[in-house]
Each structure stands twice: as structure tokens, then as C-alpha cells.
Amino acid sequence: xxxxxxxxxxxxxxxxxxxxxxxxxxxxxxxxxxxxxxxxxxxxxxxxxxxxxxxxxxxxxxxxxxxxxxxxxxxxxxxxxxxxxxxxxxxxxxxxxxxxxxxxxxxxxxxxxxxxxxxxxxxxxxxxxxxxxxxxxxxxxxxxxxxxxxxxxxxxxxxxxxxxxxxxxxxxxxxxxxxxxxxxxxxxxxxxxxxxxxxxxxxxxxxxxxxxxxxxxxxxxxxxxxxxxxxxxxxxxxxxxxxxxxxxxxxxxxxxxxxxxxxxxxxxxxxxxxxxxxxxxxxxxxxxxxxxxxxxxxxxxxxxxxxxxxxxxxxxxxxxxxxxxxxxxxxxxxxxxxxxxxxxxxxxxxxxxxxxxxxxxxxxxxxxxxxxxxxxxxxxxxxxxxxxxxxxxxxxxxxxxxxxxxxxxxxxxxxxxxxxxxxxxxxxxxxxxxxxxxxxxxxxxxxxxxxxxxxxxxxxxxxxxxxxxxxxxxxxxx
Numbered sequence: 457x458x459x460x461x462x463x464x465x466x467x468x469x470x471x472x473x474x475x476x477x478x479x480x481x482x483x484x485x486x487x488x489x490x491x492x493x494x495x496x497x498x499x500x501x502x503x504x505x506x507x508x509x510x511x512x513x514x515x516x517x518x519x520x521x522x523x524x525x526x527x528x529x530x531x532x533x534x535x536x537x538x539x540x541x542x543x544x545x546x547x548x549x550x551x552x553x554x555x556x557x558x559x560x561x562x563x564x565x566x567x568x569x570x571x572x573x574x575x576x577x578x579x580x581x582x583x584x585x586x587x588x589x590x591x592x593x594x595x596x597x598x599x600x601x602x603x604x605x606x607x608x609x610x611x612x613x614x615x616x617x618x619x620x621x622x623x624x625x626x627x628x629x630x631x632x633x634x635x636x637x638x639x640x641x642x643x644x645x646x647x648x649x650x651x652x653x654x655x656x657x658x659x660x661x662x663x664x665x666x667x668x669x670x671x672x673x674x675x676x677x678x679x680x681x682x683x684x685x686x687x688x689x690x691x692x693x694x695x696x697x698x699x700x701x702x703x704x705x706x707x708x709x710x711x712x713x714x715x716x717x718x719x720x721x722x723x724x725x726x727x728x729x730x731x732x733x734x735x736x737x738x739x740x741x742x743x744x745x746x747x748x749x750x751x752x753x754x755x756x757x758x759x760x761x762x763x764x765x766x767x768x769x770x771x772x773x774x775x776x777x778x779x780x781x782x783x784x785x786x787x788x789x790x791x792x793x794x795x796x797x798x799x800x801x802x803x804x805x806x807x808x809x810x811x812x813x814x815x816x817x818x819x820x821x822x823x824x825x826x827x828x829x830x831x832x833x834x835x836x837x838x839x840x841x842x843x844x845x846x847x848x849x850x851x852x853x854x855x856x857x858x859x860x861x862x863x864x865x866x867x868x869x870x871x872x873x874x875x876x877x878x879x880x881x882x883x884x885x886x887x888x889x890x891x892x893x894x895x896x897x898x899x900x901x902x903x904x905x906x907x908x909x910x911x912x913x914x915x916x917x918x919x920x921x922x923x924x925x926x927x928x929x930x931x932x933x934x
Contacts, residue, residue: 457755457759457811457812458910458912459729459753459807459810459811459910460491460810460910461491461561461563461806461809461810461909461910462491462492462493462511462806462809462810463478463490463491463511463559463560463561463564464488464489464490464491464492464506464508464511464526464559464560465478465487465488465489465490465557465558465559465560465564465568466486466487466488466526466528466533466557466558466559467486467487467489467555467556467557467558467559467568467571467572468485468486468487468554468555468556468557468605468607468612469487469555469557469571469572470487470571471487471489471557471567471568471571472571473566473567473570473571473907474489474564474567474568475489476907477489477491477907477909478490478491479491479497479498481498481500483501483502483528483530484502484529484530484531485530485531485607486502486528486530486531486533488528490506490511491511492511492512493510493511493512493809493812494812496510496511496512496513498513499513502528502529502530503527503528503529503530504527504528505525505526505527505528506525506526506527506528507523507524507525508523508524508525508526508543508545508560509523509524509542509543509805510805510809511560511809519822521538521539521622522538522539522540522822523538524536524537524538524541524542524543524545526545526558529606531606531607532604532605532606532607533558533604533605533606534602534603534604535547535558535597535601535602535603535604536601536602537597537598537599537600537601537602537603538599538600539599539600539619539621539622539623540599540794540797540798540803540820540822541597541598541599541600541798541799542797542798542801542803542804542805542820543560543801543804543805543806544560544562544596544597544735544801544804545558545559545560545596545597546558546559546560546561546562546565546589546594546595546596546597547594547595547597547603548565548568548569548572548574548593548594548595549572549614550572550573550574553572553573554611554612555571555572555573555612556572556605556612556614557571557572558603558605561735561806561909562589562590562591562594562735563732563735563900563901563904563909564904564909565591565594565901565904566901566904566905567904567905567907569591569593569594574593575592575593576591576901576905577591577592577593578590578591578592578894578898578901579591579592588799589735590735590736590737590894590897591901596799598798599621599798600618600619600620600621601616601617601618601619602616602617602619603615603616604616604617623791623794623795623829626787626791626829626830627787627791629787629829629830629831629832629833630830630832631827631830631831631832631835631845632832632834632835633835634835634838634844634845634848634849635845635848635849637827637830637831637832637835637845637849638835638845638846638847638848638849638850639849640827641773641824641827641828641831641845641846641849642674642678642846642849642850644821644823644824644826644827645674645675645678645818645819645824646678646682647823648818648821648823648824649675649678649679649682649684649764649818650682651821652762652764652816652818653682653684656762656814660760660761660762661685661686661687661758661760661761661762662679662684662685662686662687662761662762662763662764663686663687663688663689663757663758663761663762663763663764664676664679664686664687664688664689664763664764664765664766665688665689665690665691665747665748665751665757665763665765665766666688666689666690666702666705666706666713667690667691667698667701667702667766668698668700668701668702668704668861669698669766669861670769670843670846670847670850670859670861671766671767671769671770671773671775671819671843672688672765672766673702673705673766673850673854673858674766674769674846674850675764675765675766675818675819676688676705676706676709676764677705677709677850677853677854678818679764680709680711681709681853686711686764687711687712687714687761688702688705688706688711688712688713688714689713689714689715689716689751689756689757690702690703690713690714690715690716691716691718691747691750691751691756692715692716692717692718693718693720693723693871693872693875694718694719694720694875695871695872695874695875696871697715699713699715701858701861704857704858705854705858708854708855708858716751716756716757718747718750718754720875720879722750722754723746723750723872723875723876724876724879724918725753725914725915725918726746726749726750726753726914727742727746727876727892727893727896727914727918728896728899728900728911728914728917728918728921729749729753729807729911729914730742730745730746730749731893731896731897731900732896732900732910732911733745733749733801733804733806733807733810734800734801734802734804735801735897736799736800736801737890737893737894737896737897738800738890738893739889739890739893741800741801741802742889742893743872743873743876743889744802745802746872746876747872748765748767748807749807752807752808752811752813753914757813759811759812759813762814762815762816763808763813763814763815763816764816764817764818765815765816765817765818766817766819767802767803767817767819767820768797768803768817768819768820768825769819769828769843769846770793771790771793771794771797772790772793772794772819772824772825772828772829773790773819773828773831773836773842773843773845773846774786774789774790774833774836774837774842774843775842775843776793776842777789777790777836777837777842780833783832783833783834786833786836786837787833790829790836791829794825794829803817803820810910831845841860847859847860876889877889880892883922884922884925884926885926886925886926888925891925891928892921892922892925893921895920895921895922895924895925896917896918896921898921898924899917899920899921899924900917903917
């Protein structure tokens with residue numbers, strides 16, 4: 457199945473380049489361009505509220521603090537950004553001409569900025585922290601703000617209000633018993649999986665991306681023991697796999713395991729899409745996303761299954777901690793890791809929406825996160841083992857070798873990061889992976905300007921990116 461990006465643009469001017477790709481509505485003084493999931497349509501008359509995660513009218517069932525919404529009135533647009541900011545909203549304005557636009561997909565910039573009388577240009581820095589994006593003049597709205605642009609006395613004016621950051625409430629965690637803290641987190645996870653199932657049509661099948669680790673293993677165990685019809689899928693790469701470890705848990709649960717065998721070219725060809733849906737080029741972020749992107753792009757998991765992942769657990773449970781001297785150091789590491797995701801887009805819903813699939817990250821539900829952030833460093837790291845509390849609780853449910861298996865990061869488990877690094881160095885003669893990912897973004901941007909918002913030929917994009925890097929890189933030493 458080819459992806460079709462879903463997005464919304466709210467502006468006070470016409471954007472002719474968007475007209476052929478979306479439903480266009482003139483709502484009072486505003487123009488709205490919307491391409492949502494099949495069967496969704498925006499109301500004909502404002503006011504109404506759009507849920508940015510689903511790009512459908514808000515149902516009212518989500519926590520307003522933890523969901524990003526766009527409210528459209530005849531003479532105003534109000535964007536409320538969630539505290540976790542998983543799904544981005546971008547903003548650009550030409551103040552001299554009084555024109556602005558809010559949009560939910562960074563690759564729309566070449567079609568939106570000209571309508572505002574603004575140029576399309578990359579930032580000078582690779583990371584692109586000028587305004588939180590890789591494009592000049594385009595801002596990614598930060599977490600927890602309310603931005604309102606309204607028509608007043610013949611002018612469009614914008615004001616921005618900040619709100620309390622809930623991460624600030626967890627500088628002194630109090631759950632200090634490993635077993636109790638682990639059990640509390642498992643209870644919260646089980647409740648989240650039940651919530652997901654309650655909102656899923658009866659008879660729907662489930663899938664998990666199962667490695668040998670405790671995170672995806674916990675989600676798989678809880679889903680299976682809750683009676684959900686779940687099929688685990690485990691990814692193997694040419695550089696390694698965790699199939700035997702995954703099979704061990706499946707045997708314990710009495711369920712089958714589906715192996716997904718990716719070739720090197722499968723993974724490399726997924727780089728343009730990973731960059732496309734993320735809109736960033738930081739190597740760690742892109743490479744963590746490559747497995748899920750490959751699975752999605754190749755249709756390795758049937759589209760009618762709801763996919764449950766273990767993503768996010770490393771961040772909230774100190775799974776990738778650095779050596780520390782004081783408990784406050786680890787608390788800061790965890791909070792900083794969560795904070796970074798508010799700009800990385802790694803937990804956004806953009807790719808699943810494009811493919812028409814449903815993906816949930818139970819560890820990233822706020823009730824689960826809250827329990828984890830309330831857990832003390834002494835529970836999370838003990839005797840040299842990370843996620844000690846979670847492993848302690850899971851060891852009451854699965855054999856100890858499964859619960860206490862050595863941690864391997866998602867992009868390391870199949871040797872993926874090292875394999876990708878070697879391939880990129882061979883292709884470009886450079887060790888700068890970020891330059892390759894940035895060049896992919898540039899290639900994508902050029903195609904988006906021509907109306908190609910989904911990468912139809914990933915190899916053409918990748919090869920174009922390689923040429924760009926080769927053109928500026930010094931020759932490799934022999």
C-alpha cells in the first residue's frame with residue numbers, strides 16, 4: 457500500500473498549490489486545506505476543533521492537556537499544543553503583509569511559504585534549531601503553549617500563552633520500592649491496553665514488534681494474557697536478530713512468532729521515508745525509526761492489525777542511562793530524554809495516518825509515564841541493571857532469564873545502526889550520517905515543491921542524497 461500523507465493547513469490567504477491535494481474551505485476570514493483519513497470531513501461551519509493526532513474533528517474523549525488541537529472560528533485560529541507535543545504543528549508568518557499559516561506537515565512548506573510571500577530555504581545548521589525545524593522562517597510550536605491568531609480592528613494579531621510543564625512535577629520521585637513501582641507500572645500498562653481494546657472494533661487482531669527486550673516483551677505479555685488476539689513480529693536484519701529470544705517468550709505464552717527478514721537494501725531504502733515522516737535529520741532519531749519505517753513501508757504487518765509497541769520505555773525507565781554520580785543526575789537524564797521527544801517527532805502519528813494503520817505506544821500513555829516518572833533512580837538502576845523495577849515485577853510472570861535479559865537498544869538489536877553506518881560510509885566516502893539524512897530532506901523538499909509529498913521512488917531520493925554528500929565531502933583516505 458502506497459502512503460498518502462494526511463495534513464491540515466489553516467491560513468488567512470489562498471494557497472493555490474494546495475488546492476488539488478486537499479479539500480479547501482473558506483471559513484469566515486480563514487482558508488482551511490484538509491486531507492484527512494478516509495471517511496473524515498471537517499464541519500462546514502465554524503467553530504470546530506481538529507484533533508492533530510487523528511486529523512479528524514475532536515471527539516472530546518482525549519485529555520486536553522495531552523492532546524494537540526486546532527480550534528477554528530470565523531475570525532480566529534487557536535492552537536493548543538499538548539505537554540508531550542508528539543504531533544507537530546508548524547507556523548510561518550509574513551508580518552509585513554499580515555499573512556500567516558499553521559500547518560501539520562513540514563513537507564508542505566514549499567507549497568505554503570510562497571503563498572505567504574516567503575522564500576523556501578534550509579537553515580544553515582544541520583540540526584536546524586533556529587526555530588525547531590530545518591527550514592528558515594518555519595517554527596515548530598513548542599509544548600504546552602496556546603497560540604491564538606485573530607482578526608482585530610483590521611489586523612491579524614497573534615498572542616501566545618504558556619502553561620505549566622507537568623515534567624516539572626517529577627524532580628523528586630517517591631516510588632522507592634522496586635517491586636511496588638514495577639507492579640504499579642504494569643497495572644497502568646494493562647489499563648492502557650484495555651483502553652485501547654475498548655476503542656477498537658470487536659474482532660480486530662493485534663500485533664507487536666517483539667525483540668528480545670523487556671519493553672516489547674512486557675507489552676506482548678500483557679496483551680496476550682489479557683486475551684487479545686495478538687501476533688508478535690520480530691525483525692531480523694543481515695547484521696543480526698533477536699529471533700531466538702523473542703521465540704522464548706512466545707513459547708512461554710503459547711503463541712506463534714512471525715519473523716520479518718529485512719535485507720540491507722530494505723533498510724537503506726527506508727531512510728528517505730523515515731526522514732520524510734520525522735522532518736528531522738539527527739542520526740539517533742532517524743535510525744531508531746528505521747525498523748518501524750521498514751516494517752510499515754513493506755507491509756510486513758497486515759494493515760488491519762492494531763500494532764502495539766514498546767517504544768518510550770527506555771526514555772521513562774532509564775533504559776539507556778549514562779553513568780551518574782548522584783540520583784539527581786539520573787532524574788535529570790530521564791526528564792531530559794522525555795523533553796527531547798517533544799521536538800523529535802519520533803512518537804508522532806504521521807506515518808500510521810499515511811498508511812491507514814493504527815499504532816499505539818502503551819508506555820507513552822500519560823498514566824503509565826506518570827508512574828514511571830514517580831519512580832526513584834534507586835529503583836530504576838540497581839546492581840548495574842537498568843529498568844530494575846520493571847524486570848523485578850516481570851520476573852513474577854515470566855522466567856528470570858527472560859525478565860533479566862541484557863538490554864539492547866532498538867536500533868542496535870539487529871546490528872542495524874552499525875550496518876547502516878558502514879553502508880552510508882561506503883556510499884558517500886563520509887562518516888557524517890547526519891549529512892546524508894539532511895541531504896535526503898533536501899531531496900524530499902525539492903520533490904514536495906513539485907507536489908510529490910510522498911516519496912514514490914526511495915532509491916532516486918537516496919541516490920540524489922548520496923550525490924549531494926559526495927559533492928561536498930573531502931575524498932576518503934585510502
